[in-house]
Structures are given as C-alpha cells and as structure tokens.
Amino acid sequence: MSSKQESNNFIYRSDEELQKLTVGELKPHNAPITLVEYDPHWPKAFEREANRIRSVLGSKALQIEHVGSTSVSGLCAKPIIDMLLVVEDSADELSYVPELEAAGYILRIREPEWFEHRLFKGTDIDINLHVFSVGTPEIDRMLRFRDWLRSNEPDRDKYAQVKQRLAKNKWHHVQHYADAKTSIIQEIMERANANK
Numbered sequence: 001m002s003s004k005q006e007s008n009n010f011i012y013r014s015d016e017e018l019q020k021l022t023v024g025e026l027k028p029h030n031a032p033i034t035l036v037e038y039d040p041h042w043p044k045a046f047e048r049e050a051n052r053i054r055s056v057l058g059s060k061a062l063q064i065e066h067v068g069s070t071s072v073s074g075l076c077a078k079p080i081i082d083m084l085l086v087v088e089d090s091a092d093e094l095s096y097v098p099e100l101e102a103a104g105y106i107l108r109i110r111e112p113e114w115f116e117h118r119l120f121k122g123t124d125i126d127i128n129l130h131v132f133s134v135g136t137p138e139i140d141r142m143l144r145f146r147d148w149l150r151s152n153e154p155d156r157d158k159y160a161q162v163k164q165r166l167a168k169n170k171w172h173h174v175q176h177y178a179d180a181k182t183s184i185i186q187e188i189m190e191r192a193n194a195n196k
Contacts, residue, residue, distance in 0.1 A: 012176045023107045029174050033167035035076045042070040045125055046081050053085060053129070056103045060096050062086045062134055067142045069163070072149045076160050081127045084142055090133045091116040105129060114138075145185065148192035155188045 019026045046066040054061050068082025069075045087096050097107060100120055109119035115136045120129040132139050149156045162184040171177045 012172075012179060015173075018173060018175055021109050021111050023110055026173075029171050032170055033078060033174065033177050035164060035167045036079050037076055038072075038074050039070075039079070040073075042066075042077075042081060046071070046083060049081065049083060049122065049125065049127055049129075052103065052123075053083075053100070056099050057085075057087075057096055060087055060099075062088065063139075065143060065146075067130070067146050068128070071146050072156060074153075075149060075156055076163065079126060081122075081125065083127055083129045084139065085129055085131045086134050086136075086139060087131060088134055089116075090118050090131045090136075093118070096131070100129075141189065144192050144196075145189060148188065148195075152191075155191065159184060159188060 050064045063086035065084040067084045069077030070081050104123035105120040108121050111117040115138050118131040166180050
C-alpha cells in the first residue's frame with residue numbers, strides 16, 4: 001500500500017502514520033464496520049464507567065462526558081462507548097496515566113500534534129476514552145456536535161445514512177472509516193455553529 005491511499009477525494013493516513021500515534025501494535029481491521037441500532041443501555045454503561053474513572057482519578061477528572069454516536073438517542077453506532085475525559089494537562093501523562101492503567105485502562109493512542117489527545121481502551125466493556133486538557137477547543141466541538149444531533153432529527157438521520165453507507169466498505173483501519181466521515185461532520189458542524 002502506498003503511503004497515502006485516496007478514496008472519494010479523501011486522503012487516508014498510512015500504516016506508518018497511524019503506527020506513530022499508536023501505543024503498541026497497530027492491528028489492521030480489513031473488514032466492514034459493524035453498526036448497531038441505538039441501545040438504551042448505553043447511557044447506563046457510560047455512567048458506570050464514568051463513576052469508575054471518577055473513583056480512580058478523583059478531582060483530577062475535571063469533566064467526564066458521554067460523546068459520540070452512542071450518546072445520541074436513536075442514532076446507530078459502533079457498539080463502543082465514546083467518553084470524553086478532561087484533565088488539567090493531557091500531555092502530563094504521569095499525572096493520570098498510571099492511575100488509569102492500574103485500574104485496567106490501556107493507553108492506545110498518543111497524538112501530541114492534535115490537542116495532545118490521548119485515547120484509552122476500557123476494562124470490561126468496549127469504550128474509547130478520549131482525554132484532552134482543560135480549555136481545548138475540541139472539547140466544545142465534540143459536545144456541540146453531540147447536542148446538535150440530539151436535538152436535530154434531520155441532521156441525525158443524514159449522519160446515520162452516511163455512516164451506514166460508509167460502514168459497508170471494507171476498511172483497512174477503523175481510523176480510515178472515522179476519517180471518511182470528516183466531510184459530513186464538518187457540514188453538520190457548520191449548521192450547529194450557525195445556530196449557536
């Protein structure tokens with residue numbers, strides 16, 4: 001595979017680029033994406049994990065939010081709970097990573113160039129725990145996108161249709177599927193931002 005693969009006018013990150021961000025081995029997906037109908041148990045699963053993280057980090061957990069498609073009632077999603085954790089400084093890994101790892105969370109992504117984003121996988125349920133520093137603009141963007149989809153049925157339906165169409169493709173990495181959603185997310189965010 002070439003360093004960049006272009007599809008639908010979108011340039012996907014190469015294995016080498018993704019490996020640089022990945023803690024541990026980068027494992028290919030090489031399959032379609034599994035989307036399921038909204039599960040009303042997802043908010044309870046989020047609350048359970050949020051309480052666990054609060055008990056581990058205490059006051060270091062400045063904010064914990066349910067984000068992503070599993071946080072939007074009626075929206076199909078990968079059955080993975082996306083969570084947003086805000087800490088004082090996500091780049092200061094010694095201030096929170098050891099506690100999370102001791103509780104069974106696994107650091108999988110480190111993106112210094114993208115708001116010092118860190119991503120952990122969960123313990124006994126499938127989660128993506130996104131960690132950002134307080135004041136990072138991405139926090140507001142994630143919450144605004146979630147809240148807009150919760151209150152705007154036409155955009156929620158449009159987003160679901162694009163996700164379902166894309167999910168049918170065979171994806172070398174799940175990140176490529178996520179990246180392919182960029183244009184629809186930007187389109188919806190423009191409407192959300194215009195209605196602030």
